Amino acid sequence: MPIYNVHHVTTYRYKTPVGFGEHRMMFSPREGHDQHLLSSSLSIYPEPASLRFSDDALSNRIGVARFSIRADTLIFDSRIRVRLSRSHPAGFNIEERARSLPVVLEADETDDLGLFMTRRHFESSVGLDEWAKSFLRPDRPTPTLELLTAMIHGIRRGLTYVRRTETGIQSPADTLKRGSGTCRDFTELMIDALRSLGLPARFVSGYLYVPQRDRHDVHGGGSTHAWVQVFLPGAGWIDIDPTNAILGNEGLVRIAVAREPSEALPLSGSFSGFPSDDLGMEVSVKVEREDSVEAEPSTALRA
Numbered sequence: 001m002p003i004y005n006v007h008h009v010t011t012y013r014y015k016t017p018v019g020f021g022e023h024r025m026m027f028s029p030r031e032g033h034d035q036h037l038l039s040s041s042l043s044i045y046p047e048p049a050s051l052r053f054s055d056d057a058l059s060n061r062i063g064v065a066r067f068s069i070r071a072d073t074l075i076f077d078s079r080i081r082v083r084l085s086r087s088h089p090a091g092f093n094i095e096e097r098a099r100s101l102p103v104v105l106e107a108d109e110t111d112d113l114g115l116f117m118t119r120r121h122f123e124s125s126v127g128l129d130e131w132a133k134s135f136l137r138p139d140r141p142t143p144t145l146e147l148l149t150a151m152i153h154g155i156r157r158g159l160t161y162v163r164r165t166e167t168g169i170q171s172p173a174d175t176l177k178r179g180s181g182t183c184r185d186f187t188e189l190m191i192d193a194l195r196s197l198g199l200p201a202r203f204v205s206g207y208l209y210v211p212q213r214d215r216h217d218v219h220g221g222g223s224t225h226a227w228v229q230v231f232l233p234g235a236g237w238i239d240i241d242p243t244n245a246i247l248g249n250e251g252l253v254r255i256a257v258a259r260e261p262s263e264a265l266p267l268s269g270s271f272s273g274f275p276s277d278d279l280g281m282e283v284s285v286k287v288e289r290e291d292s293v294e295a296e297p298s299t300a301l302r303a
Helices: 107-116 128-133 144-158 172-178 183-196
Strands: 003-020 023-025 035-045 050-055 061-066 071-084 201-208 225-232 236-241 252-258 278-289 300-302
Touching: 003 201, 023 071, 071 252, 128 172, 128 183, 144 183, 144 236, 172 183, 183 201, 183 225, 201 236, 201 278, 225 252, 236 252
Parallel strands: none
Antiparallel strands: 003 071, 003 278, 023 061, 035 071, 050 061, 201 225, 201 252, 225 236, 278 300
């Protein structure tokens, strides 16, 4: 079982000392049958007047910091150590009713999963439905794992990854039209495509381990990463990384799951001062695997 160490530092800089509003953070990994938190630490400078933690409606761990002093720098320094059990859909006990499309959900499952089956871009999904259906067999039912495999390889081969530091997500139609996007855009595209085919899907935010030997072929390292989870009866929630065509959880450390990306922001907050005081934000993420001498170098991003 691989163990991953993640060091995530976010630094805000200002021209003059400013006041800070409430800051909401999502740094703690989710506990699960295939992911276990071994240790964690969080340092904040300047020290907050209060720091509290709670779970949201989807059992994501939320931290909220409040401040009482002014400063020209604000730093969040998070370290976590996580043990993963590798999982792949081919090894799951997927129920017969979910092995090919259409997947049959029972009434209680539909009630529980309704939010993850609702289309977010239905009115602006020009071309999306046709794109999603292009991965189906025309003459007989399509095996579910065949669909998932074909779709992630369709994204990997047919769309170009571009790093973008600006906030916001492209609509699936825009991503298909542009032929490019970030991991967030590819995740949103696949979620809406899966929902159009009747499959419950949700947004995942976390970290990606990138071995040094594969850095030019794997995208999304050096910062937080986004991918998809799809629900299949018998298997539960399955991790899928459309950016790198990864089926299963290998190298993926889950922090938060959400119905939509805005619910899974790693860090958000405000400051009191002039807009011109803001000198930008730097994010550095380093992911190491303990049973490997390889590590992903830190990458600094400026907003």
